[in-house]
Amino acid sequence: MLDFLQSASDGILFGATYALIGIGFTLVFGVMHKLNLAYAAASVGGAYCGLLIVKVAAGAPAFAVFFGAFLAGGVLGYLVYLTCFHFIPVSNPLAALMATVGMLLLIDEIIVHETDGVPLNYPAMFDDVMLRVGEFTLRGDLLMVFVVSMVCMAGLLALLYKTRLGLATRAVSQQAVAAQLCGIRVGRVNAMTFVVTGLLGGIAGAMIGASVGTLSPLLTTPLTIKGLIVTVIGGLGSIPGAIIAGLLVGGFESVLQQFRGVTERDLYVMLLLFVFLVFRPGGLFAPKGGRD
C-alpha cells in the first residue's frame, strides 16, 4: 500500500508538468482549432535559454534561470506563431500542422547542435528538502514544481476569466467571425495566445529541468507525446481537463511503473488513451460544441 501511495504521489506531483504542457496544446487548439506540435519542443527550448543566464552570470539563482525560461518561452511561442501559423493560409490546416512538426524537429536539432546533445545540469529549488511521514516521503523540489504549476494554472484561469484579453480569447475560441465583427482583432488574440502559452511552456520546461536535474534534447519527443495524450484525455480545448488529465497520467504512469515495470508502463498509458478515444472521445471535460 505504501508503495502504491508513494508512486501515486510522486507521479501526481510530476504530472503537474504534463498538465502545463497539456494546457499549452489545449489553449491553442481551443482558440485556433489547430494543433501546435512544436509546443513541447519550444518549452524545452525556453528552459535551455534560461540556462544562458547561468552562462552570463555564473552562480545565478535558480529563480533567475526559471524567470529566463519563462520569458524565452514567450518569445519562442511568438516565433512559432509567426512561422507556423501567421503566414499560412487559414484554409489549409494541414500545412500549419506540418509546419509545427517541422518546427519541432528544427528546435530539437538546434538544441542538439548547440549542446552536441550533452545533458546539461539544471538548477533546482528545494532539492535537498524531503518531507517524511514515517516511510512515506515527498520530494521538496517536486512539491515546488507542483505549487509553481498550480500558481501558473491559476494565473492563466484569472487571465482568461478576469481580463479583457481573456474575454477576447474566449470570444475568438467560441466564434472567431462573430468576435471579429465585434471589433476584436483575431490575429492579435491568436498571437497573444501563443505568447501566453509560450510563457507557460517556458515555466513547464524549467520545472521539468528542475525536477529531473538535467536538461537534454531527449525530452522533446516524449513530452510532445505526453502533452497530446493529456490534451486528448482532458478534452481538446478544456483547461480544467488538461490539468486533471496531466495529474492523472503522471500518477497512472508512476503506479504502473511500480507494479508492471518500465517496459510495460507506456503500453498501459497508450491503452488508457485508446480507452478514452473509444469510449469517451471528447475526453474528461469535452467542451460544448460551437455554433459552427
Add this chain to the structure above:
Amino acid sequence: MNKIALAVAAAFAATAFTSPGAFAQDKTIKIAGFGAKSGVVRGFGINSEAALLAAADQINKAGGVKLADGSKGKFAVEFLDDRCTAEEGISVIRRIAGTDAVVAIGPTCSNVAEPLFGILQKKVDDKSDSGLQMPVFTDVAIKVGLAKISEWAFRNVPNEVTMYSSLFYWLKTKHPEMKTVFGGVEEDFAHSRATWYAVMKDRAATNGYAIAGETKWLLADTNFATQVREMKKANADIVAISAHPFSTCGVLKEMQRQGVKPKLLVGLTSTSTFETMQGCAKQAEGMIIPTSFAPVTKEGKAASDATAKFKGAADLHSMAAWENMFILKQVMESEKISGNPKDVQADRRKIRDGLAKLKITKGLMGETKRTDDREADKPYLFVQAKGGHWTVLHNPL
C-alpha cells in the same frame, strides 16, 4: 624559335628531375568515417570525426602513406552522419561502397553496427553471398561480440567482458567486505542493456558478488523515483549503473534526493566522458569505470591535444578512431595498396586481409591484441570521478 622551344623543354625537364613529386603526384586515399552527428548522441560523431581528421593531418604532415608503386598517398577523410539509426547507417555504408573510399571507420552506435555488419559479405570469397565487400573498422560501437557477423567487419573497441571482470576482481580484492551488487539498466539502448545483462551482472556474480536485484529505466525517462526506491530497499554495497550520461545523471540525482549512498558506484564504459561531468559531476563523485583511454601516456596526451584542435574531445571512443587511422596506414603499407581509383575493390580486399592478419597493434595506451574473431583486446585502466574530472584510480596491467 627552335632554340627557345628547346630551352623551355630543357627547363621543364630540369624541373621534372629535381622535383621529387613530379613523377607521380601524391594520390588521395579516401577514408570514409561515419557515425551519429545529429540527435542526442551527436557527441560521438563529432569527437570521432575530429580524431580522424587530426590523425589524418598528422599522418599527411609526416609524408602520408607509402603506396605499392613507391609514391605517397595523402589521407582524405569524409565523415557521414548515420543519425544513430539502423536504416540510415545501412544507407550510408551502401553510399560509401559506391565511392572510391578504400575503408570505412564507424559506426558509433551498436544498434547501427549490428544490422550494418549483417549486410556485409559473411565469408570472404563466398560467391553465393552478394553482401557488400567493404572493410569496416569500427571505433565506437561497443556491444560485445559484433565483429563475428562478417569477415569484413573489424573492431578496435575495448573488451568489456575483460574490463568488468578485472574491475570486479579488483574490487573484491580491495574491498572484501562488500558482498552485494545492485544493477540499474537503461533498457532501451543496445549497448547499456547488453553490458548489464551479458557483462556486468555475470562478471560480478563470477567474482563472488551476490546480485541484490536490478531496476530498469528508459533512455528518455524523466522520473526515477520508483527505481531508486527499489535500489534503496535492496541496500546493496555496490550500485552498478549501465546507462548513458543523461539517464545516469537523472538516477544519480534521484539517489541523492532519496539519500541512497552505496559504498561504491560502478558506471558504464561510455559514461567516463565529459558529458557526465557536465550533467552531474557532484553526484557522480566516486564513480568507478573501466576505460581504454585516459591521457596518461605521452602519445595519449598528444592525440588528445591534436583532437582538441579539431574541436573534439578525447575519450575511449574517439581515441579508438585515432588509433584506427594509424593501424590502417600500417596495413596499407604492408599490403601495398595501389591507391588508384580503378583498383579500389582490390585495395579494399588487401586492407581486409591485412587487418585480418594483425595479431598486435600499437595503441595510445600500449599494445592491443587482435583476436581471431576480429575484435580487440585493448589495455585498460580504472578511472574515478573526482572533483569534476575523471582521474586514474588503478592500472591493472
